[in-house]
Amino acid sequence: MNYLKKKQWWLFTVGVLFALLELLSFYMSKRPLGASRGYAVIGSIIEYVLFPEHAKTVAYWNAYEPVIEWTVAVLVGIVSGSMFSSVYSGEFKLTVVPQMWKTSKGSSVMRRLIWAFIGGVMIGFGSRLAMGCTLGMLISGVIQLTPAGFIFMMSLWMGGMLMTVLFYRLRTVTLHRG
Amino acid sequence: MDGILMRLKDTFDPSTIEAVRGPASLYGGLIVGFLLGIVLQKGRLGKFDIVSGMFRMQDFTFWRVGTPLLMFGMVLIYFFKDIGVVELYLPRTVVLAQLFGGVLFGAGLAIAGYCPAIAACALGEGALDAFVAMAGIVFGSILYAEMYDGTQLDKIVSFIDLGRVTFPEIFLVFNHWFFIMGFVFMCAMFLLGISMYDEFLKASFSLIDKVGEKLSGSKVERRKQPR
Numbered sequence: 001m002n003y004l005k006k007k008q009w010w011l012f013t014v015g016v017l018f019a020l021l022e023l024l025s026f027y028m029s030k031r032p033l034g035a036s037r038g039y040a041v042i043g044s045i046i047e048y049v050l051f052p053e054h055a056k057t058v059a060y061w062n063a064y065e066p067v068i069e070w071t072v073a074v075l076v077g078i079v080s081g082s083m084f085s086s087v088y089s090g091e092f093k094l095t096v097v098p099q100m101w102k103t104s105k106g107s108s109v110m111r112r113l114i115w116a117f118i119g120g121v122m123i124g125f126g127s128r129l130a131m132g133c134t135l136g137m138l139i140s141g142v143i144q145l146t147p148a149g150f151i152f153m154m155s156l157w158m159g160g161m162l163m164t165v166l167f168y169r170l171r172t173v174t175l176h177r178g
Numbered sequence: 179m180d181g182i183l184m185r186l187k188d189t190f191d192p193s194t195i196e197a198v199r200g201p202a203s204l205y206g207g208l209i210v211g212f213l214l215g216i217v218l219q220k221g222r223l224g225k226f227d228i229v230s231g232m233f234r235m236q237d238f239t240f241w242r243v244g245t246p247l248l249m250f251g252m253v254l255i256y257f258f259k260d261i262g263v264v265e266l267y268l269p270r271t272v273v274l275a276q277l278f279g280g281v282l283f284g285a286g287l288a289i290a291g292y293c294p295a296i297a298a299c300a301l302g303e304g305a306l307d308a309f310v311a312m313a314g315i316v317f318g319s320i321l322y323a324e325m326y327d328g329t330q331l332d333k334i335v336s337f338i339d340l341g342r343v344t345f346p347e348i349f350l351v352f353n354h355w356f357f358i359m360g361f362v363f364m365c366a367m368f369l370l371g372i373s374m375y376d377e378f379l380k381a382s383f384s385l386i387d388k389v390g391e392k393l394s395g396s397k398v399e400r401r402k403q404p405r
Binding site: 004006007008009011012014015016017018019020021022023024025026027028029030031032033035036038039040042043044045046047048049050052057058059060061064066067068069070071072073074075076077078079080081082083084085086091092093094095096097098099100101112113115116117118119120121122123124125126127128129130131132133134135136137139140141142143144145146147148149151152153154155156157158159160161162163164167168172173174175176177 | 181182185186188189190191198199200201202203204205206207208209210211212213214215216217218219220221222223224225226227230231232233234236237239242243244245246247248249250251252254255256258263264265266267268269270271272273275276277278279280281282283284285286287288289290291292293294295296297298299300301302303304305306307308310311312313314315316317318319320321322323324326327335340342343344345346348354357358361369379380383386387390
């Protein structure tokens with residue numbers, strides 16, 4: 001329990017534990033870890049609850065039935081696990097604007113929220129286009145030696161680097177790290 | 179209003195909470211997600227500064243976690259597959275979709291600073307902008323579903339569809355352990371280099387903090403580097 005109180009574990013240990021979790025997910029739940037499918041299922045549920053007639057006509061929701069399932073449970077689990085861990089080690093703190101964003105883009109709250117939403121829309125659209133996110137496509141794809149994971153890894157890095165330079169311009173270098 | 183509540187009740191299927199094992203069990207997902215949340219938080223991965231610092235080439239925490247993850251994950255999954263405990267669940271390889279989707283995903287990741295799993299972890303840590311990013315991800319998924327329907331998006335992006343394949347099958351290598359051996363060796367060398375460079379960056383940034391403190395005369399707000 002003393003080990004749980006530490007603010008950070010050795011990064012190599014974190015990686016190995018993450019790999020064991022992936023194995024646990026393969027063994028116990030009979031599917032690779034994945035997070036972005038949960039968001040699609042939540043979207044499907046929202047559309048089914050608010051506009052049931054329209055949701056029936058959308059062909060894409062055939063693969064994402066509006067039922068609370070494993071992936072949504074994983075999301076709930078991640079939030080609760082992270083909250084438990086951060087409260088236990090005394091790291092929990094309500095913040096809105098991150099430190100690095102403040103130095104690059106100013107400390108306006110509204111601006112941060114609007115850009116977070118726009119970035120979120122791009123992430124959601126991109127993850128549905130690529131059929132997975134960093135967890136479900138990159139990690140699960142690479143450890144099963146599929147070309148999909150490697151292609152996604154390289155294109156993610158390209159897009160991220162390009163957008164960082166275009167978006168933060170001269171404030172890309174911030175002279176401090178988190 | 180009544181209809182909305184009825185439909186909300188519809189979305190929960192009580193039969194899914196009976197078992198721990200199986201692809202649809204809720205308990206299994208909760209257990210895996212809870213452990214994953216702890217691991218992500220203890221690696222300090224759920225922070226905007228770390229995700230954004232990766233793309234700014236200032237912080238290689240993600241690479242230092244990801245490299246042993248890929249190494250050990252690959253060895254473990256293929257070992258347990260060979261002795262018949264687990265099966266592989268391969269994702270479909272569609273080259274153009276993954277290329278464009280990855281670029282769009284990376285661009286969004288650079289702006290929002292949270293990928294889907296990291297956003298949930300950051301929300302647990304108390305970062306409220308992560309919740310807005312999560313709402314954005316849900317909205318993006320709905321947007322894709324609507325666009326997928328009306329337009330010919332699927333035909334455009336599924337131009338090169340390879341199906342569910344792995345590298346050993348594509349290159350007709352008779353034993354996948356050759357690939358794994360090469361990958362693990364490369365990863366070990368890469369991990370050594372990136373860890374040394376990351377420690378060097380950490381030392382130089384703490385030096386910058388100290389010099390700034392001396393020059394300005396006042397105490398600069400310095401974040402602790404817990405070890």
